[in-house]
Amino acid sequence: MPDGDITRQGRTLRSARALREAGLIAPAAEAEAARVAERYSISVTPHVAGLMDAADPADPIARQYIPDAAELTTAPHEIEDPTADAPFTPVKGVVHRYPDRALLKPLLACPVYCRFCFRREVVGPDGGLLSEAELDTALAWFERTPAIREAILTGGDPLMLSARRLGAILSRLAAVPHVETLRIHTRVPVAEPSRIDAALVAALRVGKPVFVAVHANHAREFAAPAVAALDRLAEAGVPLLGQSVLLRGVNDSADALTDLFRAMLRARVKPYYLHSLDPAPGTARFAVPEEEGLALMRSLRGRISGIALPAFVKETPGGGGKVPVGPS
Ligand SMILES: *Cc1c(COP(=O)(O)O)cnc(C)c1O
Numbered sequence: 523m524p525d526g527d528i529t530r531q532g533r534t535l536r537s538a539r540a541l542r543e544a545g546l547i548a549p550a551a552e553a554e555a556a557r558v559a560e561r562y563s564i565s566v567t568p569h570v571a572g573l574m575d576a577a578d579p580a581d582p583i584a585r586q587y588i589p590d591a592a593e594l595t596t597a598p599h600e601i602e603d604p605t606a607d608a609p610f611t612p613v614k615g616v617v618h619r620y621p622d623r624a625l626l627k628p629l630l631a632c633p634v635y636c637r638f639c640f641r642r643e644v645v646g647p648d649g650g651l652l653s654e655a656e657l658d659t660a661l662a663w664f665e666r667t668p669a670i671r672e673a674i675l676t677g678g679d680p681l682m683l684s685a686r687r688l689g690a691i692l693s694r695l696a697a698v699p700h701v702e703t704l705r706i707h708t709r710v711p712v713a714e715p716s717r718i719d720a721a722l723v724a725a726l727r728v729g730k731p732v733f734v735a736v737h738a739n740h741a742r743e744f745a746a747p748a749v750a751a752l753d754r755l756a757e758a759g760v761p762l763l764g765q766s767v768l769l770r771g772v773n774d775s776a777d778a779l780t781d782l783f784r785a786m787l788r789a790r791v792k793p794y795y796l797h798s799l800d801p802a803p804g805t806a807r808f809a810v811p812e813e814e815g816l817a818l819m820r821s822l823r824g825r826i827s828g829i830a831l832p833a834f835v836k837e838t839p840g841g842g843g844k845v846p847v848g849p850s
């Protein structure tokens with residue numbers, strides 16, 4: 523089960539008022555932030571709050587998590603389910619779009635709620651946890667679908683589950699003969715690194731490879747506690763991948779991307795995907811035109827190590843799946 527409001531290092535900030543009391547928004551901004559919070563959840567862990575520079579109005583960490591009135595305006599091209607998961611859902615909690623792999627979404631809670639999230643219409647603290655019966659049905663789908671070679675846990679954030687519950691899900695999937703590899707997509711190592719404790723690391727040891735794809739968008743997210751959490755995973759033999767979203771005001775420069783991908787490598791994380799922003803409602807302030815993203819990626823080629831370069835991808839509208847943007 524997800525933690526309550528009290529974490530090991532203090533209180534997770536879950537309201538406009540809590541952000542104002544922590545000095546992360548101005549008193550004048552509280553009412554507007556509260557209106558945004560009625561629609562899209564707020565969560566800032568003490569660890570992430572500690573990374574923010576409240577004196578910098580353009581702080582790339584705060585920008586990812588602090589609500590903005592602009593979120594209440596949906597631009598004409600923005601859509602509720604930009605990746606079109608719904609038509610590819612054979613049973614609740616499963617998304618099967620590619621022949622050999624499928625997503626399992628055991629819960630929709632996250633350690634933090636990112637203002638640009640493509641699943642923002644569904645993620646949140648109270649909802650989305652599959653019941654025992656629903657989870658059983660979802661796992662049975664993997665068992666009876668022999669085309670599936672890879673089970674990908676996402677959400678929400680699977681590492682918000684207790685070690686016991688996560689371990690039970692991974693063990694059952696690993697016991698399926700045709701499931702060869704497992705993968706977990708998570709923001710926990712950089713958002714709430716204290717959750718990566720011995721019990722959670724042990725839960726990943728299920729006799730088949732469990733890849734962990736860490737979502738991070740700025741070099742400063744690789745602070746010492748995050749790097750230590752990633753070390754604990756790496757030392758347990760867990761291969762680490764990085765996934766990022768290209769975000770205006772966060773990482774939209776060659777220097778910021780260089781710093782981000784190098785910070786990943788230092789933490790033993792192989793940059794895997796840089797996603798073009800999906801047009802979820804109220805996220806226009808984060809959009810970077812595709813041409814600009816392509817030019818940025820071109821400028822990195824040769825400038826940084828080849829193993830530091832992720833694939834630059836976008837989601838095709840209507841559920842066509844991920845396609846490379848380039849450079850080709
Ligand atoms: C992104 C995604 C995957 C994983 O794709 P990879 O290219 O293997 O990382 C699987 N299923 C769905 C529905 C996805 O959106």
Ligand code: SF4
Pocket residue numbers: 631632633634635636638639640641642645677678679709737
């Ligand atoms: S952690 Fe992932 S799923 Fe959760 S709000 Fe952020 S981007 Fe969305």
